Amino acid sequence: MFKSFFPNPKWFFSSVVVWFILNLAFWYSGGKTWGEFLGFPNGYATAELPISVSRFWSAQFLWFYLWFFVSTVIFALFWQWKSDNKWQNWSVHGSAFIIFNIWLTVQVSVAINAWYVPFWDMIQQILTRGGGDLSLLYAESLTFIYIAAISVTAGVIMTFFTSHYIFRWRTAMTEFYVEHWQQLRNVEGASQRVQEDTMRFATIMEDLGVEFIKAILVLIAFLPLLFSLSEKVPMLPIVGEVKYSLVWAAIGWALFGTFLLMVVGVKLPGLEFNNQKVEAAYRKELVYGEDYTDRAEPATLQTLFKNIRKNYFKLYFHYAYFNVVARWYGQLDILYSLFVLFPALAAGLLTLGLINQISGVFDKVRESFQYLVGSWKTIIELLSIRKRLKAFESILDE
Known part of the structure; x- marks a missing residue:
């Protein structure tokens, strides 16, 4: 199920967890400010993010993009040296791309949540005063549309890519079972295991895996906000x-x-x-x-x-x-x-x-x-x- 697609699954998934925790520890122990050594503006890490689509190309976000890319390359090079699994470009780079897309959709949720406060407070003021500036309502609605456009684009790319990712995983499992078909052919329901269960397993694992990673990233993004609120x-x-x-x-x-x-x-x-x-x-x-x-x-x-x-x-x-x-x-x-x-x-x-x-x-x-x-x-x-x-x-x- 796993060794056909991932390089040395036991150690691979353990290394993913360790690498994630290390990156998280470095980031929150000062890593988010290290961009200043590379020419990023002083104080960019603590600057208040704009409640608009421009936050996604602010210095904070650009530094994170660079950090994620370098971290992924280091991890992939290590496993390229350690293993020769034919599917590891998909299982390593593909998994990293999926994680990045999940992170991006979580950040869109954070941006929309920040947009709620000025928008609904403005509506409350308009209702209290008995009227207000119509152009402000249109402007705030346009801000929401710009932010939502990133979510829609990322979602479409994510769906397309994960469909291919799942099929590659299923292909890897099928190839593994077909290679050992002479030993497996006499098992009850062997044909169903190879044809149907491989497809369902890969699909469900992808769905559950994406939701699990999203749950972790949502907690990282929103839990500090909940503490302050x-x-x-x-x-x-x-x-x-x-x-x-x-x-x-x-x-x-x-x-x-x-x-x-x-x-x-x-x-x-x-x-x-x-x-x-x-x-x-x-x-x-x-x-x-x-x-x-x-x-x-x-x-x-x-x-x-x-x-x-x-x-x-x-x-x-x-x-x-x-x-x-x-x-x-x-x-x-x-x-x-x-x-x-x-x-x-x-x-x-x-x-x-x-x-x-x-x-x-x-x-x-x-x-x-x-x-x-x-x-x-x-x-x-x-x-x-x-x-x-x-x-x-x-x-x-x-």
Whole structure:
């Protein structure tokens, strides 16, 4: 699943984590200001970013682009020296490009969140005064469109590139399994493992991986903002006054949802795995029946289909209560961000701009902490596919 596409997966992914932490440590321990040694303006790292599209080519952003490029090149050269995997240009450079695009979309979210405050405060002033300058509304709307244009462009490029990335990963897995086909051909459902599961595994891994990286980068970008905005909301409902109230509220609610769905969905991965097994057995008997008259007898097919029905009915039952819990959590989640602000609203501590900014930042951080909540059904499917491919590959290990 991994060694066909990534160079020495165990050490590769460990080195990714170490390299990421090192870069993060250097950046936040003064690295963001090192651009001054290369001619960047003094104080550029602490300068207030404009609430417009021009922030994306400000000195702060240009230095980050350069840092990311150099860091990626160093990492890629190391693995080019260490390994000779034929797909590592895609797995190393391609993964870095995807991470950069995710970072860019997160920065667009930060820019739009910063845009909320002046825009909604301006609307509040216009409503309070009974009117205002129409041209200002058009100008602020145009600012939003310029920022959103970057998000749209990056999103289209990301979708196109990741489609090719996924297909390359699937190709690498398929080539690996075909190379060892003589040892694998007698495994139950071998053709399905090679044709369908490789495609689904690569697609789901890409989806989950992108969302996971996005969740991490969103936390890095928005969590400091949430710490500072917590000063505007000193009290929480029921709990009362708490330091860093919004941070604790986001973490607590996300952990509650994650633990709840893990408990109610614990049986689903095994049932999904069994579901593919009984389907494969039924399909295999039908395929044999096309060539041999003594196969696919009605009694045999009836028994195999009963196994399918039994497993599906179990799956429907367990998904029923899982969906009840998941949907109730989702509905309460809509209200939660406003519920947290009720005491501050009642005390008159917030303006319309601040309400929108805090809600936006709070929702971003909360959604990042809820990565497992939002992805649990997909994770269940991935665990099932991985379990099948792992059993498939165990033949080669033997």
